[in-house]
Amino acid sequence: MSPNLALEIAGAVLQPHFDAVRDAFLAYRPSAGHAGFAKLKKTRFVVDPKIRDSVRHFAACRDDGLLILFAPECVDLPDTTLVPIMAHECGHALDHLYPGEWMVGAGPGKAKWIGDQSESKPGRRWKRFWRERSRDQIEWAADGIAETVTGQKLGYCGACMLQCFSGGVERPAGLR
Secondary structure (H helix, E strand, O other): OOHHHHHHHHHHHHHHHHHHHHHHHHHOOOOOOOOOOHHHHHOEEEEOHHHOOOOOOOEEEOOOOOEEEEOHHHHHOOHHHHHHHHHHHHHHHHHHHOOOOEEOOOOOOOOEEOOOOOOOHHHHHHHHHHHOOOHHHHHHHHHHHHHHHHOOOOEEEOOOOEEEOOOOEOOOOOOO
């Protein structure tokens, strides 16, 4: 099988899963009357074999939130791992598409939608904190947003510490 055909097949297998997860994020409304997260409609995914640069690295989200990359090996993951990974990446996408508009603590925890607060002094401080977050805080934010949207806490399971909805532990600091 040619490499391009293998990538096309992986994309065809992953597309319905990605669409379902993204649709769940698009349907989420943080408050009555909130219009939703229309910017996420522009986020697309690409299957890219270069993403798999370590045993636990299956996906990544670009810093503008408009592109999520998946390793072709994602097709071999059980849905109980694949869907939480996709939810985590959609969490990154919302975090980047709506910068500083999700309130997340300095560690693991559920995220809260606060919207654009940049006109207030506390809002400007929060935006500055958002820009200066550590790598761990960025990862915890993606988990917190995914938990808020899906209603399911993301855990990390197995020897490779991959995302799961069924148990596991909170994402440890330094996990890459």
